[in-house]
Amino acid sequence: MAGETLAAGGYSLLALWGEPDCVHLSFWDAGSGAAAVMTLPCPEGRFPSIGRLHPPALRLERTIHDLFGLAAEESPDARPWLDHGVWETRFPLGKTSPSSGPTPYPFLPTEGEELHQVPVGPVHAGIIEPGHFRFTAAGETVVRLEERLGYVHRGVEGLLRGEDLEQAAALAARISGDTTAAYSSAFAQAVEAALDVEAPSLAHWLRALCVETERVANHLGDIGAICNDAAFARMHAFCSVLREKILRAADLCFGHRLMMDQIIPGGMRTVPPGEALRKLRELSEEITASLPGILQVYETTPSLQDRVVGTGVLSRALASQYASGGVIGRASGRLFDARCHLAYPPYSSLRFSVPVREEGDVDARISIRIREVEQSLDLIRQIIDGLPEGPASKPLPQERVAPGEGVALVEGFRGDLFAWVRLDERACVERCHFRDPSWFQWPLLEAVVYGNIIADFPLCNKSFNCSYSGHDL
């Protein structure tokens, strides 16, 4: 039933994940603005395929099979996803059995004269994460791209089992280094929901400060890096300087450039000194003042505009079907932002706008990032000016209260990030699941590249900037 509503576009898929004996499905109902979690026990090791009706669920189902051994019935794609046959065991989180070793991975077939395949990766020439891209091209034009991911699977969900909250928070912060504040925030919120405690108001505000600072740093990095992929190094140099300034200010405020391990269940580890906050606020004004310059260089360089406008167009229909969050969804007309649609604190008491564009090309994704930087800088100032008084953390109960499950949806810089946690009697993590926004963005990259030339793929890819480590877990 839920599958059919998902397929019809009534619900947006948030997450689909497994346990040894059941699967969970979470979706968001745009009509009522409510999110829900459904659980289906599967005693026979099978569950009905959602991907059969709703393709965005396919890779999630393949992952459930790889990790737990639960099979999706009538799934149109039963190939493994994260498991490349090099793990010691099969189904590491379910009924384990020794691995039978790597098997050939059949890529989707392409037929036609004059078509040739270009395999790229998993090792790339730049310093980026590993992923394999299989292009089928007719001359320079891409007729199919198929991704293969899973090279940075570290077994995070397995590592989290049985860990106490402090250790678990440290692990959650390291799922994807560039999104550490958002991941920590999501984990903390999920744990607080599971324990039914409310973090102090100051903690909420400081968490938002971390997440917004992270967003500004990453967006600035992306804006420069996308232009650099069009060999326009000036923008890259300029944005890198700004990003570096932000990271140094973050170091001053939170004692770590990426603000790692600052957000913990129950609140914040430390409160930034007033002097450091003042510097961050000054910096936000300085960057806001330099944004029009960036925008002008970007919009008035014809050689650059020629590369980005009309390149890698993502249709609105696909963005909605895949419930793709973040910049990618908003550049294709899908207005969803967990900060305003779920209005978790402190965003309910802050003023900000969510920019949306309809074009869905690389240009739209860059422009949205520039506008979001502007909004986030304004948010940083609002937060620093309005920081409430009081403690920054509160002690957590040492025992759980039934049922001990919690979910959270946090808007990271890539989009909405889903976290689910269940605690055991000692208030340690029993099971935990994270769904990175990239899960619903990677498949769209395949669609976006179709019909473009191979040489434009790096530009499209960078304008998506999906996470490998957040996806592979």
Place this chain on the structure above:
Amino acid sequence: MDLIQSSLIQAVQMTLVLLLAPGLTGLVRKVKARLLGRQGPPIVQPYRDLLHFFRKSPVLASNASWLFRIAPYLIFSFTWLATALVPTFCLGLPFGPWADLIAITSLIGSARFFLALSALDVGTSFGGIGASREVMIASLAEPAMLLVVFTLALVAGSTELSTITAFMLSPSVGLRVSMALAFAALLLIALAENSRLPIDNPATHLELTMVHEAMILEYSGRHLALLELAASLKLLLYFSLIGTIFLPWGLATPGASLPSYLAGGLFYLLKLATAGVTLGIFETALAKMRLFRVPDFLGAALMLGLLATLLRFVSSSL
């Protein structure tokens, strides 16, 4: 005595271009880095890199043929020879009479032919992509280059570089529209031939966008050193060519005294440095062109060359 002196000058010329080429590459990189607010590697870094590569033994793919192994030597020799034919600091090189602009163009073309073949040799997809793009660019750049050569030959009455330069230095040259058009065309061709922006990005790490870099991806050790050196030499060649034909001042004439040779050398260094800095500034201000725009870019060069040639037929004073 005359023979000894001219041979000596040719030897100096050959050594000079070889010694200067990596420095020119280093200079362009340094200028770009400074313009982007970075310190950048020192200008001598390309020399260190070459030394480093020469000391390493090459790693060959198991299916690499003899062609893959000899191609770097051929490419380097062709490019070095072509560069040695362009008067840099003095006129009247002994090789001059045998080697004119057409010979230089064909030497460069032969080097490219072997580079494209060697890129295809081990059968990697990037090599194939690079070779096909390079050949596409060359098929447009070479005719444009020949039209420029025709224009110069029609104006100066010879395809030999020393004669052209001597003519350009004479008062009879005047202001000519056709020469301006040929100059513009040669600039565009030089950018394309040397894999510079906006055609190709020499600094990229993105395999899928590369042209020249994709072709040499499989090379290592001394093979790579030779190819890098050949690429630097080619850049120097085009700078020298532009300098000699269109800015011929300061060149020493045959049989001149030692100080005038030295002055010629200084002028040459100045020309190279100016060209290097200009290229650095130009490349910083520009994004790379979409691959399928390259025909438009080189089409412009071809049209400029054609227009220059045609103008000569309209009036001998244009």
